[in-house]
Amino acid sequence: DAGVTQSPTHLIKTRGQQVTLRCSPKSGHDTVSWYQQALGQGPQFIFQYYEEEERQRGNFPDRFSGHQFPNYSSELNVNALLLGDSALYLCASSLAGTNLISGNTIYFGEGSWLTVV
């Protein structure tokens, strides 16, 4: 059990539609990052949320947006879906303020499979 929970696990959407994916971080974690993993590829960083604000962003268009709630859970929204948005979307949680040298590690959820048809 990774401790990071994501929903839904699978969904199918039509081109042009909008989708919202949800993530609950591991207990005690306050930072949530989102990744897109296309078939046969490594995860690509979308953005990271901390204190309810987007702290960092990868090379993704504005169609990809997110939100973090006071309880540290997060949503990823994708507007105007394209066929190329079909992928596994991974959420990862971590604890800010404790760098990785102290032993903190990023934990990944099992992901949400999005198919755009």
Added chain:
Amino acid sequence: AQSVSQHNHHVILSEAASLELGCNYSYGGTVNLFWYVQYPGQHLQLLLKYFSGDPLVKGIKGFEAEFIKSKFSFNLRKPSVQWSDTAEYFCAVDRYNNNDMRFGAGTRLTVKP
């Protein structure tokens, strides 16, 4: 462009063979290095990580990796693979200690019984 490169897309080995998967990165400055494994249908799991100190890092399930700073490399090794090691392996780099991971494209390992 800054990147993480994994040289082998698909590696096929017989059980008991030795394994080495290559990983190179192009980021300058301080980085932390990771290897993750993804078994079919499962989430990413951390195999091992390097932050500082001894460049030879030992992880779970008999895996180890060596950080060679001059070569910007962090190759994964295992002396004797098992059928259960069949999985996708990802090298990742965390820049500036900010939990912002950059992943390689992955290497699919198939171990034949």
